[in-house]
Amino acid sequence: MTPERWQQIxxxxxxxxxxxxxxxxxxxxxxxxxxxxxxxEVESLIAxxxxxxxxxxxVEADFIQPADETSLxxxxxxxxxxxxxxxxxxxxxxxxxxxxxxxxRKQVAVKLIRRGLDSDFIIRRFRNERQILAALDHPNIARxxxxxxxxxxxxxxxxxxxxxxPIDRYCWENGLSINERLNLFRSVCSAVHYAHQxxxxxxxxxxxxxxxTAEGVPKLLDFGIAKLLTSDLAAQTLDQTAVGMRMMTPDxxxxxxxxxxxxxxxxxxxxxxxxxxxxxxxxxxHHLRSIPPNEIARVICEQEPERPSxxxxxxxxxxxxxETARTLLAPEQASRKHEGNPxxxxxxxxxxxxxxxxxxxxxxxxxxxSSVEQFSEDIRxxxxxxxxxxxxxxxxxxxxxxxxxxxxxxxxxxxxxxALLAGLGATLWQARVARAERARAEAEQARAERRFNxxxxxxxxxxxxxxxxxxxxxxxxxxRELVIKRAMEYLDSLAEExxxxxxxxxxxxxxxxxxxxxxxxxxxxxxxRRSYDMAVAMNKIRCERLDSPPSEERLASDKTIALNxxxxxxxxxxxxxxxxxxxxxxxxxxxxTAGALxxxxxxxxxxxxxxxxxxxxxxxxxILAGSYMGTAxxxxxxxxxxxxxxxxxxxxxxxxxxxxxxxxNASVRADLADSLRHLGVAMRWRGPTAVVITYLRRALxxxxxxxxxxxxxxxxxxxxxxxxxxxxxxLEDEGDSVxxxxxxxxxxxxxxxxAAADPQSATARSSLAPVHINIGRLLVKTGxxxxxxxxxxxxLEISQSISSAAPTNAxxxxxxxxxxxxxxEAREKMGDTGAALASYVKAAEILEPLAAADxxxxxxxxxxxxxxxxxxxxxxxxxxxxxxxxxxxxxxxxQARSWHQKGLDVYMDMxxxxxxxxxxxxxxxxxxNRCYDEVDRLQGR
Numbered sequence: 001m002t003p004e005r006w007q008q009i010x011x012x013x014x015x016x017x018x019x020x021x022x023x024x025x026x027x028x029x030x031x032x033x034x035x036x037x038x039x040x041e042v043e044s045l046i047a048x049x050x051x052x053x054x055x056x057x058x059v060e061a062d063f064i065q066p067a068d069e070t071s072l073x074x075x076x077x078x079x080x081x082x083x084x085x086x087x088x089x090x091x092x093x094x095x096x097x098x099x100x101x102x103x104x105r106k107q108v109a110v111k112l113i114r115r116g117l118d119s120d121f122i123i124r125r126f127r128n129e130r131q132i133l134a135a136l137d138h139p140n141i142a143r144x145x146x147x148x149x150x151x152x153x154x155x156x157x158x159x160x161x162x163x164x165x166p167i168d169r170y171c172w173e174n175g176l177s178i179n180e181r182l183n184l185f186r187s188v189c190s191a192v193h194y195a196h197q198x199x200x201x202x203x204x205x206x207x208x209x210x211x212x213t214a215e216g217v218p219k220l221l222d223f224g225i226a227k228l229l230t231s232d233l234a235a236q237t238l239d240q241t242a243v244g245m246r247m248m249t250p251d252x253x254x255x256x257x258x259x260x261x262x263x264x265x266x267x268x269x270x271x272x273x274x275x276x277x278x279x280x281x282x283x284x285x286h287h288l289r290s291i292p293p294n295e296i297a298r299v300i301c302e303q304e305p306e307r308p309s310x311x312x313x314x315x316x317x318x319x320x321x322x323e324t325a326r327t328l329l330a331p332e333q334a335s336r337k338h339e340g341n342p343x344x345x346x347x348x349x350x351x352x353x354x355x356x357x358x359x360x361x362x363x364x365x366x367x368x369x370s371s372v373e374q375f376s377e378d379i380r381x382x383x384x385x386x387x388x389x390x391x392x393x394x395x396x397x398x399x400x401x402x403x404x405x406x407x408x409x410x411x412x413x414x415x416x417x418x419a420l421l422a423g424l425g426a427t428l429w430q431a432r433v434a435r436a437e438r439a440r441a442e443a444e445q446a447r448a449e450r451r452f453n454x455x456x457x458x459x460x461x462x463x464x465x466x467x468x469x470x471x472x473x474x475x476x477x478x479x480r481e482l483v484i485k486r487a488m489e490y491l492d493s494l495a496e497e498x499x500x501x502x503x504x505x506x507x508x509x510x511x512x513x514x515x516x517x518x519x520x521x522x523x524x525x526x527x528x529r530r531s532y533d534m535a536v537a538m539n540k541i542r543c544e545r546l547d548s549p550p551s552e553e554r555l556a557s558d559k560t561i562a563l564n565x566x567x568x569x570x571x572x573x574x575x576x577x578x579x580x581x582x583x584x585x586x587x588x589x590x591x592x593t594a595g596a597l598x599x600x601x602x603x604x605x606x607x608x609x610x611x612x613x614x615x616x617x618x619x620x621x622x623i624l625a626g627s628y629m630g631t632a633x634x635x636x637x638x639x640x641x642x643x644x645x646x647x648x649x650x651x652x653x654x655x656x657x658x659x660x661x662x663x664x665n666a667s668v669r670a671d672l673a674d675s676l677r678h679l680g681v682a683m684r685w686r687g688p689t690a691v692v693i694t695y696l697r698r699a700l701x702x703x704x705x706x707x708x709x710x711x712x713x714x715x716x717x718x719x720x721x722x723x724x725x726x727x728x729x730x731l732e733d734e735g736d737s738v739x740x741x742x743x744x745x746x747x748x749x750x751x752x753x754x755a756a757a758d759p760q761s762a763t764a765r766s767s768l769a770p771v772h773i774n775i776g777r778l779l780v781k782t783g784x785x786x787x788x789x790x791x792x793x794x795x796l797e798i799s800q801s802i803s804s805a806a807p808t809n810a811x812x813x814x815x816x817x818x819x820x821x822x823x824x825e826a827r828e829k830m831g832d833t834g835a836a837l838a839s840y841v842k843a844a845e846i847l848e849p850l851a852a853a854d855x856x857x858x859x860x861x862x863x864x865x866x867x868x869x870x871x872x873x874x875x876x877x878x879x880x881x882x883x884x885x886x887x888x889x890x891x892x893x894x895q896a897r898s899w900h901q902k903g904l905d906v907y908m909d910m911x912x913x914x915x916x917x918x919x920x921x922x923x924x925x926x927x928x929n930r931c932y933d934e935v936d937r938l939q940g941r
Contacts, residue, residue: 009038013045076100077156078148080110096161108145112156136198140191141220162211162219170212171279178348181279182379184218185272189376191220192272196265196372199793203263205271206252207278251284255301255363266365269375273360273368280349283311285361301363308357309349312342352382352390359390370804371797377759389805505542509535509575513582525590532583539576570610574623577606581630588634593856597634604631618658625654625671629678639856639913641685648679666706673702673719681726685858685917689734696727714754718767721750725771732774733919737782744775766802769795769815776822785826792822810850814860817846821867828874837874843867844902851906858915861906862924868903869927872896876934893938900931 012031016024024046032039072095073084082095086109097110137143147157165173167188171181188210195202202209202220209222250258254270257263277285285305305311356378362368369375369390378388516531584599607627611620632647652675659665659672680695700723707713707720728743748771755764776791796819803812824839844867851860875896879889907924910916916924 009041009045012038012042016042016046077110077112077150078146078158080108080146080158082110097158107161109142109159109161110156111159112150113154136195136200138191138194140187140218141194160219162213162221164211164213164219166207167210167212167218167275168207168278172282178280178345178353179383182383184212184216185276185279186376186379187218188220188275189272189372189379191218192268193372193376195220196268197797201263201265202268202271203257204249204252205268205275206249207275210275250296250300251286253300254365256365258297258300264365265371266368269360269368269372270362270365272372272375273357276360277305277308277311277357280353280357281308281311283308285311304363305358305361307350307354309346309354312346312349352388355390356382356388370801374801505538506572506575509538509542509579512538513579516582516586520586525586529583529586532579532586535579536576536583539572539579543572543576570614570620573606573610577603577610577623577627580606581627584630584634588637593634593637597631597638600627600631600634603627618661621654621658622668622671625651625658625675628654629675632678632682636682637856639858639915641682641915644682645679645686648675648682651675652679666709669702670706670716670719673699673706673723676702677719677723677726680730684730684733684919685915689730689919692730693727693734696723696730699723700727717750717754721747721754721767721771724750725774728774732778737778741775741778741782744771744778747771748775762802762805765798766812766815769798769802769812770818772798773815773818773822776819777825780822780825780829783829785829788822788826788829792819792826795819795822810854810860813846814850814863817843817850817863817867820846821863821870824870833874833877837871837878840867840870840874844871844899856913858910861910862916862920865903865906865910865924866927868899868906869924869931872899872903872931873927873934875899876931876938879938880934893935896931896935896938900928900935903931904928 012028015031016027019027028039028042032042072082072093075082077097079100080097081100082097084096085093086096087094092111092113095110095112097108099106142162143160145158145160147155149155164170167184170176171184176184192202192205204222205220210218210220212218252271252274254263254267257267274285277283286299286303356375359378360368360375369378374389378390381388512531512535516528516535519525519528519531580599580603584596584603586596587593587599588596604624604627607620607624611617611624614620628647628651632644632651635641635647636644652672655668655672655675659668662668676695676699680692680699683692683695700720703716703720703723707716710716724743724747728740728747731743732740748768751764751767751771755761755768758764772791772795776788776795779785779788779791796816799812799815799819803809803816806812820839820843824836824843827839828836844864847860847864847867851857851864854860873896875892879892879896881889903924907928911921
């Protein structure tokens with residue numbers, strides 16, 4: 001069944017439900033217009049809806065309801081003898097069973113549809129559950145062992161038999177502490193996250209569906225109403241219909257489930273939040289048992305739950321998951337079952353745990369945790385005493401977390417900084433006094449006293465304000481901001497009275513640069529820029545003072561100054577170049593590429609002068625090569641591809657000379673590999689590919705050697721993965737798919753190891769996405785669309801997770817677009833034109849604003865052109881279908897022309913700027929020509 005057909009069925013089904021039963025037949029006559037198959041499907045849904053009952057009727061979990069008189073105990077199903085009925089759910093019964101042929105002894109659970117409920121809808125859903133379980137293999141998910149069809153034609157499946165207690169009862173009866181409950185809950189999160197990774201949403205996560213064995217191992221059960229996200233099976237889950245949406249347990253259902261909206265992994269996050277709420281408090285967040293059924297939907301969708309720490313004050317208590325023995329737990333009883341008195345428990349829950357639970361249960365799904373993995377990770381961070389994302393990132397909160405972990409180190413660092421700054425102030429003061437001219441002794445003394453007061457003010461700030469911040473646990477962030485503020489006040493005061501003392505000007509330059517670096521690292525870009533600007537200003541003044549004649553006043557007081565006047569030195573120019581470079585980097589990050597390039601060129605001019613004047617200075621050469629590299633990158637970003645190549649070439653020439661003179665220096669060889677790699681990548685836009693591959697193989701050889709000689713060097717390993725990746729792209733350009741795939745997988749293996757070693761690093765996780773994207777693209781070419789879909793979805797999961805934390809990151813958003821492009825190509829290869837077209841259009845919608853915001857970019861524009869032309873081509877495919885109505889054909893043709901024109905406009909802009917590589921140009925030329933031919937053919941020209 002196609003998605004379009006399913007939408008037609010759903011639309012009619014939803015409309016017919018709004019009509020009285022007596023009017024439905026006439027409505028169906030008109031709506032179905034003689035389409036008997038359409039009417040049959042709608043009537044089947046109506047019958048299932050009437051059988052399912054109210055939309056808030058719960059789907060009871062398996063393994064918890066007692067047997068009745070219609071039990072099949074003693075009968076045989078397949079190879080299994082049914083011993084006794086152990087549970088009954090919304091569509092089937094579950095029996096304890098053993099092998100009937102005595103091949104081996106093992107207890108299993110057999111689930112089969114109960115007689116009388118074998119409608120088409122129930123059978124489809126039952127088979128859907130079996131299909132889901134077959135794809136899942138996780139230690140915390142009940143495993144599927146076997147399956148088949150009974151002699152009566154009803155499907156059944158055989159599962160691992162779980163003998164245990166629902167998770168809430170297990171916690172109460174075993175008196176688990178808060179930390180033990182949290183660790184047990186994280187195992188459940190692991191199971192749900194695994195299901196999500198396999199494109200399965202559980203949709204009925206509750207304590208009764210989580211059994212804990214005697215060994216303390218939780219097992220997730222009952223995927224009867226789970227939703228498959230794969231395009232080929234999604235229609236079979238009935239998740240978009242009212243019937244599918246109504247099958248839920250309202251106590252644990254998310255607001256979007258209650259409202260009948262689209263279900264995502266965020267729905268499972270919500271249900272897990274409710275489960276955790278109960279495990280921590282012994283209470284349900286909404287105590288639904290005490291309100292009328294017609295109010296349940298409103299409460300779940302609109303009423304905010306109270307904080308778990310506040311819920312402990314309720315008098316009515318809560319219920320366990322055991323429907324046969326509901327037990328009311330007063331707060332005092334619940335807390336005794338935890339680990340202390342009620343007041344202690346409230347303090348334990350207040351703060352992080354309150355915020356973690358409530359973030360998972362937010363009414364708006366986009367404001368919940370972006371994934372179950374992130375939910376579980378926040379719990380781990382809480383247990384480790386680290387800051388959690390669920391709590392507002394206040395200064396006092398982050399300070400408290402930091403200082404608890406590093407109390408001794410923080411105090412020691414404070415004392416060291418106080419000593420250093422106080423010493424510096426005293427030294428400057430003494431130097432001022434020592435050099436004071438006799439004629440201005442009184443004025444100089446006053447200035448020295450002011451300087452001393454500045455130092456004393458700074459010392460007092462550290463001794464009292466900083467100390468108070470630590471004592472009050474007001475945050476490492478606040479402490480650092482306080483340091484920076486006081487340091488800037490001190491530096492600005494010195495700068496105002498720096499006069500023409502070159503040594504003091506240099507100290508100010510270095511200090512401003514360091515403060516700028518700290519502000520940059522803290523994300524205070526405006527303050528960082530002010531610090532760097534001051535560093536530039538101090539350097540300029542210093543260079544002018546060194547190169548200018550002494551004043552008459554100074555000559556009058558010291559006749560020897562004319563003989564000893566210092567000349568402008570290399571260090572002064574080097575510091576000025578460094579200041580320009582730091583400021584250039586900052587502007588590049590904040591989006592001012594033109595300003596960054598201007599400053600980079602100024603730094604380069606100074607570095608060229610220094611290297612020319614000191615031809616034997618290896619340090620000067622190394623700095624110049626780095627300056628060429630930075631300038632080359634900015635020229636490439638601004639569209640000057642030839643300038644990019646020229647500067648990368650100059651950097652390589654210098655680094656080859658330096659490496660030849662110092663062959664055993666690892667840092668020098670790492671720089672050489674960087675130059676080889678960047679030049680090879682930059683040459684891809686003009687070729688020839690064989691030369692590109694030569695450069696990249698040389699870079700790979702150096703990176704491999706450096707990584708092998710020091711396996712603990714994470715930077716070297718990451719560069720090695722980058723060289724594998726870049727070589728893979730060049731081989732793909734050459735048409736060597738096997739070699740390209742081999743290199744991509746080598747890059748991915750390294751980055752996966754690094755991400756596993758540092759799971760908290762967003763940088764490490766984000767580096768996986770582009771490699772998965774490249775692998776997915778190549779798998780389509782090599783005839784493995786299913787593998788391509790898996791790679792694209794993995795990249796999409798990573799990119800969306802990172803984008804939720806940094807929604808303005810253009811690079812990550814482009815990764816999401818590339819994932820959709822890969823999905824489109826794979827789905828097209830599998831013959832699913834509609835799904836492929838939707839993926840191409842989605843990619844174009846993401847890329848269009850990115851390209852508009854960065855008009856000189858190459859990648860965004862090329863990918864946008866491709867997405868537009870792919871969309872145009874598939875609209876042509878839809879328009880060419882013989883059975884299509886004339887108006888639909890014309891609509892598709894009009895869309896094809898529109899998307900074709902968009903792609904052409906982007907292509908012409910890139911050609912005009914001269915930024916298309918030969919490979920890119922050939923690819924887009926071919927796509928444009930195919931679209932031209934197809935549109936002309938469909939228009940009959």
